[in-house]
Amino acid sequence: MRVVLSTYGARGSVEPMAGLAVRLRERGAEVRVCAPPDEEFTELLATAGGGSVPVGAPVRPLVTTVRPGSAEGLAQRAADLMAAQFGAVAEAAEGCDVLVATGPLPVTTGARSVAELLGVRYVYATQTPVVLPAPHQPPPGRRGRPLPPEVRDNGELWDLDARLADDMFGGALTGLRAAVGLPPVSGVRDYAFTDRPWLAADPVLSPWPPTALDVVTTGAWLRPDGGRLPAEVTAFLEAGAPPVYVGFGSTPLGTRAPGMARAAVEAVRERGHRVILARGWAGLDAPDAGDDCLTLGEVDHRALFARVAAVVHHGSAGTTTTAARAGVPQVIVPQSGDQPYWAARASSLGIAVTHDAPTLTSGTLAEALAEALRPDVRARARAVRGTIRDDGAAVAARLLYETVGG
Template identity: 55%
Template sequence: MRVLLSTFGGRGDVEPLVGLAIALREAGAGVRVCAPPDCAERLDQFGVELVPIGQSVREMVHGPAPTRVPDVPRKAAELMAEQFAELPAAAEGSDVMVATGLFPVTASVQSVAERLGIRYVYAAYCPIFLPSPAHRPQSAPTRPLPPDVTDWKELDALAIEGYNAVFGAALNRERAAIGLSPVDNVRDHVFTADPWLAADPTLAPWPADAANPVDVVQTGAWMVPDPRPLDPGLKAFLDAGDPPVYVGFGSMPAPQHAAEVALAAIRAHGRRAVVSRGWAGLTPSASADDVRVVAEVNHRALFRRCAAVVHHGGAGTTTTAALTGAPQVLIPQMADQPYFAARVAALGIGAAHSGPSPTVESLAAALGQALSPETRSRAAATAATIRPDGAAVAANLILDL
C-alpha cells in the first residue's frame, strides 16, 4: 500500500503527519508527504519522502509582508492552483490520500483524490473544527459569524455560506479544469460525513451526542517517537539546579516583549528558565546564568525535566506537555489554542492565561497556579491517561481501508 499525506501550515500542522508517516512505514506501507518546504529538515531526520508544495509558511507568517486576513481569499486561490498543479503527480500510485491543515489544501486533496479514484481521509487536530451542536461552528476567514446569533443550525448554515463565499469559486474553477462537477457545500464536501479526529480523548474528547451531523473516528493524537538526546549543554544546565520553566511559542508570532515578560514572571517565583527561540526568534535581551536558550529540541525529553511549560496552546505542545506530566500555562493566540487553554484549565493540569498578551503580573499569577502542588499532582495523574499510540491506531485504520 502507498499513502500520500498532505498538509500546509506551521510545525504544529506538519509534526502529526511525521508521526503518522513513521507509524505507516513501520506497518509496511510506502509513504510520501506533501507539505511546505519549511519542514524538509524535519522529515529528513526520519527519512520520510517530501514533495514540497507552495511557498515557505515561515515567510508567510514572519516575513516582511506577512499574510493578513483580507488577503485570505486571494492566497486561498493561489494555494489551490499550486496544489491542483502538483498533487496529481505526487499522488501517482497512491491507494489513500490523507489531508489535514488549511482548508484550501484539504479541498484540493479531496478533489484530486476524487478525480484519480483514490480513497480520501480528512483529519482534524481539534474537535472545534468539525461540526457539532456542542460547540460554535468555525467561521471562514473574512466571514465572522454574528455574535448575537445562538441557534446552532442557523450558525452552521451561515458558516457553510461563508466557506462557499470564500473558497467556493476558486475550488469549483479548479475542479472544472480537471473534469469534476461543482459542489454547492464546499465545507461538508471536504470534511466528509466520517472525518477523523487526531486528538487525545482526554484532552480533546469528541462530544457524544446523537445530534452530531458527522460520524467522527477519534484516533488519538499523532505523535512523533523522538529518540534524540538532549544537547549536552542543555543537560548540564538542567543538572545544575532546580527544574526550570520552559517558554516557547513554536511557529507562532510571539506577544510583544514575550521573552522579557516571561523571564520576569519566572524569576518572581525563584525559577530558572529555558527559552525556545521558535519561528519568532524569542531571545532575552541579555544573557544570564539562570536562562538557557534553545532551538530545535526533543520536547518530550525536555518537558519531563521542567517545573512548568509556558506556551501558545497548540495541539502538539499541549499534548506533549500533558503526556510528560508537566503543568502548563497556555497563552492562546488564535485558532484552536483558546480551546486547549480551556481544556487544560478544566482538567486542572495548568492555567489558561486571559488574553494573548501577558504582563509580568498576569503571567506570574498564572504561573503560580501551575506551580502549585495541587496542579502538579493533577498533571502527573492525568499523564497516565494520555495515549501515545494515536499514530499507530490511524496507521492500522488506513491499512484496513
C-alpha cells in the first residue's frame, strides 16, 4: 500500500505523522510525508524511517515573527499553503492508495481536492477535538475573525464558523480547483473534515461524546519508545533528586520569554527542586549559571518525563499526553489555541494544576507547583498513567489498511 501523509504546522502537527509513518512502514506500506521544510522536522521524519517531501515555507520563522492573533498576511499564506497541496503534495500522491491530511484548513481542503483529482481515498485527522463541530462546544474562532460574544448557542456559532471559512478560503480554493478542472465546493470546512473525521487523541484525556459526526477515535499517534537522552541530561538527572521540567515547546512568548524563564527557575528553586529548562521556540534561557539548572534544546520527552518530579508546560496535545503517559504531575500554563482545553482536561482528571494567568510570576508558579506536588496529585498521575493508550498510531495504521482494503 502507498500512503501519503500531508501536514503543516509546528512540531505538534508533524510528530504525530512521524508516529503514524513508523507503524505504517512496520506493516509494509510505502509512506511519503509532506511536511514543512524546517530542518528539525526533516531530521524528525528521517528518524521515523524515511525522508520527507518539503511543502510550503519554514514554520519556525513564521511562528516566531507573526504577532499573536494578527491576521496580517493571512490570506496570502493560506493561498500559498493551498497551492502547495496542488503542487508538491499532488506530485507525491500520484498513484498512492490513500492521502491522510491534518493541519489548518487551507492544507486539508487542498489535500482533499488533490485526492478527488487523483481518485484516491482521503482521510482527515486532527489531534484536537476543539475544531470539530459539535453541540457541546463552541468553535475555537478564526484568526482575525472573532466570534460575536453575544451569541451563546453553539449550533449558531458553528454555522457562522462555516460561513467564515467559506469567506476566508473559498475563493482561493475555487480558483485552484478550476485550474485543474474541478468544480467549486459548497462548505469548505465540512468538505475538508468529511462526515467521518479521525481524532488522534487519547480517549481518556479527550473523550468524544456521540454527535452527528461519525468521529473515529484512534488514540494519540505516538512514536515508539526507545529514545535516548543526551549524556549531559543523563548526568544531570543522576546528580541529584528528580528535577522539575519547564518548557513551552513551539509557543512564541515574545518579550515575555526572559521574565518567564527567570520566574520559572526561581519558583522551582523555592520549592526545593532543580530545574531542566527547555529553550523551545521562545528561546528560554536560565537567568544564571547555577549548577541546579540545565538548559537544553530538543530532547525525547518520553525518555525524560518519567525521570522528573513535575512538568511545567504550555498544554499542547503532545506534551500533555506524554506527561500523562509518564505518570508525572503537571502544571499547565495555557497560552493560546487548544491549550486551555488540554489544561482543563488534565486538571479534571486530577493529574494537573492549571496556572490561570498566561504569564508566570515566581510566586504564582511556586503556589501551583506546591499543589501539583501534593501526594494525592502524584498518586493520581501514577494511576492515570496506566489508562493512557500507546497504540493509537498502530490502530490508525490498521484502519488505513482496512479503509483501502489491503
